[in-house]
Amino acid sequence: MNQRDLLVIGGGPAGTATAIVAARAGAKVTLFEKGPHGRDKVCGDGLTPRAVKALDDLGIDLSPAHRTVGVRMIAFGTTRELSWPEGGRFPAHGAVWPRHRFDTHLVDVAIAAGADVRFETEALPELDGDRVIGVRAGGEVFRAPLTVLAAGAQGAAAKILGAERDPDEPFGLAIRAYAPSPRHADRHLEARLSLRDEHGTPVPGYGWLFPAGDGTVNIGVGALSTMKGFKRLNLNTLLDQYRAIERDAWGLGEYLDKPRAWRLPMSCVKRHGPGWLAVGDAAGFVNPMNGEGIDYGLESGMLAAELCLSNPSTAPAVYDRLIGERFDSFLGTGRRFSFIIGHPWLLKPGLRVAVGTQAAADVTLAVMGNLVDSRTPGAAGAVLKLADRTLRAADPLLRRTRAAA
Ligand SMILES: Cc1cc2nc3c(=O)[nH]c(=O)nc-3n(C[C@H](O)[C@H](O)[C@H](O)COP(=O)(O)OP(=O)(O)OC[C@H]3O[C@@H](n4cnc5c(N)ncnc54)[C@H](O)[C@@H]3O)c2cc1C
Numbered sequence: 001m002n003q004r005d006l007l008v009i010g011g012g013p014a015g016t017a018t019a020i021v022a023a024r025a026g027a028k029v030t031l032f033e034k035g036p037h038g039r040d041k042v043c044g045d046g047l048t049p050r051a052v053k054a055l056d057d058l059g060i061d062l063s064p065a066h067r068t069v070g071v072r073m074i075a076f077g078t079t080r081e082l083s084w085p086e087g088g089r090f091p092a093h094g095a096v097w098p099r100h101r102f103d104t105h106l107v108d109v110a111i112a113a114g115a116d117v118r119f120e121t122e123a124l125p126e127l128d129g130d131r132v133i134g135v136r137a138g139g140e141v142f143r144a145p146l147t148v149l150a151a152g153a154q155g156a157a158a159k160i161l162g163a164e165r166d167p168d169e170p171f172g173l174a175i176r177a178y179a180p181s182p183r184h185a186d187r188h189l190e191a192r193l194s195l196r197d198e199h200g201t202p203v204p205g206y207g208w209l210f211p212a213g214d215g216t217v218n219i220g221v222g223a224l225s226t227m228k229g230f231k232r233l234n235l236n237t238l239l240d241q242y243r244a245i246e247r248d249a250w251g252l253g254e255y256l257d258k259p260r261a262w263r264l265p266m267s268c269v270k271r272h273g274p275g276w277l278a279v280g281d282a283a284g285f286v287n288p289m290n291g292e293g294i295d296y297g298l299e300s301g302m303l304a305a306e307l308c309l310s311n312p313s314t315a316p317a318v319y320d321r322l323i324g325e326r327f328d329s330f331l332g333t334g335r336r337f338s339f340i341i342g343h344p345w346l347l348k349p350g351l352r353v354a355v356g357t358q359a360a361a362d363v364t365l366a367v368m369g370n371l372v373d374s375r376t377p378g379a380a381g382a383v384l385k386l387a388d389r390t391l392r393a394a395d396p397l398l399r400r401t402r403a404a405a
Pocket residue numbers: 009010011012013014015032033034035039041042043044045046047048051121122123124150151152153155156157173174175176220261262263264279280281282285286291292293294295297
């Protein structure tokens with residue numbers, strides 16, 4: 001009988017964090033991953049201090065990753081070298097860990113903890129009325145009191161559950177490649193915030209160079225769907241333009257692989273129901289201000305597992321409330337912010353303020369990285385609180401006046 005305590009669909013950071021916590025506590029967990037063992041994920045590979053904290057909480061050894069001390073922000077000829085904030089809830093360092101190795105490490109930790117992991121196995125929710133009773137995978141039905149959807153950007157499994165992206169909310173698209181660079185061991189992530197597309201339209205997003213410490217850098221660009229002309233944006237061209245800007249400064253070699261693009265889901269109309277809940281990208285937990293989602297995937301996965309261990313039948317509703325308290329306000333502010341920067345005539349002055357002085361850029365980094373919350377004292381906390389209140393009030397106007405796609 002394929003009866004389990006917990007079933008997990010998807011073996012990225014969110015699904016493996018769920019499986020690790022549950023399996024370590026002795027639960028009978030099966031995780032289904034449609035890719036092979038060691039599958040890659042299109043990503044910038046950047047771990048913010050928030051992600052490092054989540055990995056510490058999960059007991060993951062970070063020594064294989066390349067440690068970072070901050071971010072170099074570049075906009076309109078101004079370069080600000082910023083340190084990760086100190087003295088808060090998060091460590092003052094981040095990391096870069098190429099996803100191919102990072103995700104393999106996490107899934108191996110889950111297996112060592114006792115999780116049964118089925119690779120190259122697509123799983124789809126199995127319903128009895130509106131209740132998820134388990135999954136159908138590899139021609140078999142597996143049953144459990146709770147199924148966790150950790151399948152990343154919404155696809156077939158999400159469709160069955162109605163856990164789809166809200167069409168009225170923004171989302172992101174990003175592309176990345178790897179290239180050799182003599183600066184591969186740089187300790188700063190680099191982000192160029194003032195990019196223009198091939199038609200000269202300012203791009204709400206950024207180009208990045210994230211040093212991996214292994215002879216290579218991860219180079220990529222991302223944009224928000226609130227951009228004017230988003231539908232005709234050619235990410236390959238934008239990446240090539242960005243690479244041309246940075247080639248000499250970073251001594252960039254040819255791409256080591258074909259650039260690959262993927263979606264950044266930033267909303268979800270439904271993230272729980274009877275017998276199931278969604279974590280990570282499947283729940284739309286990607287920060288609209290910078291496109292990072294690994295930390296939210298880890299945090300939501302750990303919370304889901306803890307709630308399942310204490311009571312699987314109440315877990316979906318309790319999870320929805322607790323994760324909402326943790327993320328909804330910040331991610332909502334981020335989505336509203338993305339409508340503002342979608343306007344070319346607001347993006348430029350906004351960026352000038354954001355990196356205008358070292359102090360302003362420090363606040364920008366802390367706010368964008370979600371390294372503060374509304375209780376945080378000091379300038380960054382105050383800025384976030386003010387932004388939250390103002391953007392909430394301006395929400396209807398922002399949506400009415402969004403830049404045309
Ligand atoms: C170009 C780009 C750059 C990014 N850069 C960063 C960054 O630098 N830092 C950061 O924090 N975030 C970044 N992100 C976001 C980050 O990649 C995601 O937030 C993160 O991967 C979410 O983890 P997850 O576990 O929810 O989903 P995923 O990592 O997408 O994992 C989901 C897994 O589920 C599997 N799956 C899907 N459907 C099924 C099914 N039916 N059955 C079985 N398996 C299934 C998939 O094969 C996949 O392995 C970036 C995203 C993109 C696109």
